[in-house]
Amino acid sequence: MIADRYVWRACGSGLCSALVCLSTLAAEPTGREILERQKQVHDVSRETSHLSMRIYDRKGRARERALVTHVKRDEQGDARVLLKFLSPADIREVGLLTWEHGAGRKDDQWLYLPAARAVKRIAGATRKGAFMGTDLAYEDLQAEDLSRHSYTLLGSEAVDGVDCWKVEARPGDKADRALTGYGHRLLWVRKQDWVTARIDFFNHSRKHVKTATFGDVVALSGDLRRANRVVYEQPLRKTRTELIVTARDLESPISDALLTRQGLMRPSR
Amino acid sequence: MAACCAGVTLAGAGEPHFSSELRFNAFGYRHDSEREADNSAFESDLRLDVSGSRGDHLRYRVVPQVRFDTTDRSDPWTIEWEEDGADRPLLTVHEAVLAWYGDRVEWVVGKQFFDWGSGDGFKPADNLNPYDWVDLPIAEKIGVSALSLYRFGESFDAQLVLVPWFTPARLPAADNRWLPSDAPLREAYRRAVGSDPVVVDGGHERPAHATDTIQAAARLASSTLVTGWDLALTFYSGHDSIGVLRTDAVPPDLVVTRVHPAYTEVGLSVATTLGEWSLHAEAAWHDTDERMLDDDYIEYVAGLNRTWYAPLANALERITLSLEYAGETVTRSRPADSPYTGAAFARGLTGAVLGHIELQWTERVGLEIAGAVNVEAGDFRVKPSLAYEPVDGVELEAGIDIFEGPCDSFFGGWDRNDRVYLLATVRF
Numbered sequence: 001m002i003a004d005r006y007v008w009r010a011c012g013s014g015l016c017s018a019l020v021c022l023s024t025l026a027a028e029p030t031g032r033e034i035l036e037r038q039k040q041v042h043d044v045s046r047e048t049s050h051l052s053m054r055i056y057d058r059k060g061r062a063r064e065r066a067l068v069t070h071v072k073r074d075e076q077g078d079a080r081v082l083l084k085f086l087s088p089a090d091i092r093e094v095g096l097l098t099w100e101h102g103a104g105r106k107d108d109q110w111l112y113l114p115a116a117r118a119v120k121r122i123a124g125a126t127r128k129g130a131f132m133g134t135d136l137a138y139e140d141l142q143a144e145d146l147s148r149h150s151y152t153l154l155g156s157e158a159v160d161g162v163d164c165w166k167v168e169a170r171p172g173d174k175a176d177r178a179l180t181g182y183g184h185r186l187l188w189v190r191k192q193d194w195v196t197a198r199i200d201f202f203n204h205s206r207k208h209v210k211t212a213t214f215g216d217v218v219a220l221s222g223d224l225r226r227a228n229r230v231v232y233e234q235p236l237r238k239t240r241t242e243l244i245v246t247a248r249d250l251e252s253p254i255s256d257a258l259l260t261r262q263g264l265m266r267p268s269r
Numbered sequence: 270m271a272a273c274c275a276g277v278t279l280a281g282a283g284e285p286h287f288s289s290e291l292r293f294n295a296f297g298y299r300h301d302s303e304r305e306a307d308n309s310a311f312e313s314d315l316r317l318d319v320s321g322s323r324g325d326h327l328r329y330r331v332v333p334q335v336r337f338d339t340t341d342r343s344d345p346w347t348i349e350w351e352e353d354g355a356d357r358p359l360l361t362v363h364e365a366v367l368a369w370y371g372d373r374v375e376w377v378v379g380k381q382f383f384d385w386g387s388g389d390g391f392k393p394a395d396n397l398n399p400y401d402w403v404d405l406p407i408a409e410k411i412g413v414s415a416l417s418l419y420r421f422g423e424s425f426d427a428q429l430v431l432v433p434w435f436t437p438a439r440l441p442a443a444d445n446r447w448l449p450s451d452a453p454l455r456e457a458y459r460r461a462v463g464s465d466p467v468v469v470d471g472g473h474e475r476p477a478h479a480t481d482t483i484q485a486a487a488r489l490a491s492s493t494l495v496t497g498w499d500l501a502l503t504f505y506s507g508h509d510s511i512g513v514l515r516t517d518a519v520p521p522d523l524v525v526t527r528v529h530p531a532y533t534e535v536g537l538s539v540a541t542t543l544g545e546w547s548l549h550a551e552a553a554w555h556d557t558d559e560r561m562l563d564d565d566y567i568e569y570v571a572g573l574n575r576t577w578y579a580p581l582a583n584a585l586e587r588i589t590l591s592l593e594y595a596g597e598t599v600t601r602s603r604p605a606d607s608p609y610t611g612a613a614f615a616r617g618l619t620g621a622v623l624g625h626i627e628l629q630w631t632e633r634v635g636l637e638i639a640g641a642v643n644v645e646a647g648d649f650r651v652k653p654s655l656a657y658e659p660v661d662g663v664e665l666e667a668g669i670d671i672f673e674g675p676c677d678s679f680f681g682g683w684d685r686n687d688r689v690y691l692l693a694t695v696r697f
Binding site for chain 1: 330
């Protein structure tokens with residue numbers, strides 16, 4: 001799902017490809033329109049990514065991880081996402097399966113722990129917690145859910161010399177707020193290609209807790225872009241997690257059976 | 270659309286993957302034992318894990334295992350595939366499977382493990398794999414040779430498992446301090462005959478290796494039928510892997526023979542979430558074929574889990590809590606004049622609270638307290654332990670196993686086996 005995040009948060013198109021978009025966005029867009037446009041441009045029906053992960057503790061010591069993600073989206077746009085660790089040996093085959101649902105319904109999420117050979121359904125609180133010792137929360141592994149947030153355009157600001165829209169995202173209502181550990185987020189979306197350049201995460205006490213920066217943006221086909229490098233930093237904890245995409249496949253079919261509780265237990269190739 | 274981008278090829282797919290796990294476990298017991306000379310023990314095992322794939326659908330995994338100990342629990346002369354011997358084999362294949370994964374169907378054949386049920390500390394519907402009870406606190410599942418067919422469906426998933434050969438649970442031998450006391454059997458004999466018996470091991474009667482002893486199990490599971498719920502209905506037909514004891518009084522001898530009653534079992538498990546809690550429940554109705562051999566009963570468990578992240582003002586990384594209640598209801602008792610009695614390792618949780626709490630300071634340091642108490646009998650087991658990971662791939666764990674309760678209670682039968690242990694695990 002990490003890779004899938006790039007689809008919406010770290011990707012974008014250079015030019016609008018449809019007249020309707022040109023007319024819609026001729027004036028300054030709203031925050032929601034920016035996120036909707038980003039999703040429209042970069043949504044794909046399936047994607048498999050291999051990633052390497054480097055987790056730095058507060059003393060700067062690094063731990064290495066390798067993982068694979070499979071994302072498949074249905075006609076409504078809801079995704080089923082499987083994430084599996086490939087190394088090191090002590091967490092190989094640990095997996096996380098997420099079934100995203102539209103507004104009004106909580107996502108389903110299961111964790112597979114091979115040592116216990118058990119697949120466990122996990123609850124909402126878990127989504128706010130740190131994922132496997134990284135600087136990512138479980139909810140960071142889920143795609144941006146436009147139906148559960150309100151978006152406000154705050155203006156324009158450059159990130160690394162690239163002009164960006166600056167958008168504030170807030171949980172939509174009390175129920176949505178309870179599902180997230182973030183009171184609000186600030187997103188910088190590059191105007192030139194709709195790629196998210198940076199996200200600042202704030203907790204419910206409005207304290208800045210985390211920053212994600214997206215780099216090494218590559219062009220795929222047409223308007224499709226992906227960031228091949230993401231860094232999550234927690235300034236208060238002084239920890240950092242780097243993610244590098246080492247391979248990506250947008251064409252090979254992903255079996256529905258793989259994205260089930262039983263599929264979660266399938267050994268990696 | 271391009272197939273991929275920078276570093277496009279999915280490198281590594283299909284190539285064999287090797288990993289190993291080496292464990293050292295040292296124990297120190299608080300009390301002497303009539304069965305074992307030493308109050309300390311050491312054991313070690315090494316597993317090599319080889320896995321890979323051929324093409325898009327075929328996968329394999331082989332995990333040979335070598336083990337050694339100072340208490341004769343591993344037979345240095347035994348090499349086994351089917352682990353049906355009384356002792357642990359020196360060399361075995363812990364797991365070996367060949368699997369074909371299709372879009373809708375998957376086949377898995379070989380020595381394998383199953384995990385059916387939603388419980389944490391107790392899973393009444395999970396009975397395809399027998400357990401190794403040679404060291405009670407670290408009971409581990411034994412792999413069984415099986416054929417598993419799984420069919421994926423939109424509303425239900427179906428799985429059928431056939432286990433052609435029966436593998437009994439591995440119980441402690443006569444020279445093992447984890448073998449429960451035979452005092453209850455002696456006392457019953459004394460009451461009936463009026464003198465002390467000479468207990469004679471009558472051996473072990475196993476189901477024959479024939480087609481009529483094939484164990485079969487099926488499961489229907491759904492995560493879509495009821496929104497937000499995992500449901501599973503299971504069926505099992507086979508033999509009790511722990512078994513029961515038949516006592517034949519041939520004064521002055523009391524001949525004790527272990528037999529394995531045939532039974533069928535229907536189980537139901539559910540799991541869901543409520544706010545920040547995960548909830549689960551499971552029940553299984555155990556229907557013994559021959560009424561004389563064993564009771565019919567329903568075992569059940571219900572529990573909840575929760576994880577708190579950065580609790581106590583960020584003093585901890587997380588706290589994980591699991592609580593369960595487990596019990597059983599006998600629906601039909603074996604006749605009072607039956608010569609069969611239950612083996613000590615079966616049906617120990619007849620009204621028990623099981624708990625587990627883990628305090629994680631960092632990803633490398635954690636304290637865990639696990640335990641279970643039978644509420645009515647008052648017997649309990651508790652295990653506090655401290656885990657530390659000094660470097661990647663190396664884990665150290667130190668802990669204490671404590672058993673308490675009346676000597677005729679489930680946990681109380683081992684109250685002279687309190688011990689400290691140190692476990693080191695190296696993965697490479």
